Amino acid sequence: MSWDWEVILKYYPRLLDGAWLTIELVVISGLIGIVMALPLALGRISKYRSVQTVPYLFIYFFRGTPLLIQIFLIxxxxAQFDIIRESSLWAVLKQPYWCAIIAFSLNTAAYTAELFRGAIQAIPPGEIEAAEALGMSRWxxxxxxTLPRMFGISLPGYSNEVILMLKSSxxxxxxxxxxxxGMARTIQSRTYTPVEIFTAAGVIYLVIAAIVIFLFRVLEKRFNRYQGTAPSDS
Known part of the structure; x- marks a missing residue:
């Protein structure tokens, strides 16, 4: 089988355009997901069962159903509900870009909330007791x-979640x-060179993943510097 380098060189800039959109989707939905995950995680560890119920059901649904189903539902x-089509929400929900952002954000919020919950519960009780003994208020x-230790503990797991988000995007x-x-599929349908185009796209995914892993290694060292060494990436 001959390898068509010319088609790769010709269409690589368009693949990079698609890569920027992929990065944009992952970054925006990841940030929204973190903001949503914090109250969800705090709700999950609440002493009151009534407070735990809504976060539990949210997390159970978005972790228990395929992301593709969630995208299609949104x-x-x-579009099947008149009340949505006639409301201001329709300006957002009729656009595939924002539907993807919403679906990715809700999905990653569920997984991240469980990571944060586990990290909060993993904080040594002595650290909390020492802070309370110094007279710190709850907030x-x-x-x-709580938050700095939570981020430090959850970073190795969250780096895996970001990689999964990248692939799920x-x-x-x-x-x-x-x-x-999507760009690779469009180019392939025109050039009939699936091996070259999808291999090139795969290389770009690998490069993005390598950058993500490097950035999280740096963050792990920053948040866990008091330990002397950052935890190894799982």
Whole structure:
């Protein structure tokens, strides 16, 4: 089999355009997911069962159903409701870009909330007791002790979640978005060179993943510097 380097060189800039959209989807949905995950995680560890119920059901649904189903429910399902089509939400929900952002954000929020919950519960009780003995208020304790320790403990697991998000972002192509996978599929349908185009796209995914891993290694050292060494990446 001959390898067509010319088609790779010709279409690589378009693949890079798709890669930027992939990165954009992952970064925006990841940030939104973190913001949503914090209250969900705090709700999961609440002493009150009534407070735990909503976060538990949210996490159970988005972790227990395929991401593709969630994307289709948001993108195709919302159009079936007149109340949505006649509301201001329709300006957002009729666009595949924002539907993908919403689906990715909700999905990663569920997984990240469980990571945060586990990290909070893994904080040594002595650290909390020492902070309380110094007279810290509850919110000062959360801001200065709980959250930094939570991020430090959860970073190795969260780096894996980001990599999974990166790979799952390929599903955005199912709702017409020209992310990296969507662009590769479009180019392949025109050039009939699936091996060359999808290999090139795979290389770009590997490069992005390598950058993500490097950045999280740096963050692990920053958040866990008091331990002397950062935890190894799982």
């Amino acid at each position: 993108y195709y399902g919302s 000062t304790l959360i801001r200065r002790i 390929a599903l955005a192509s199912t709702i017409t978005l020209l992310d990296l996978t």
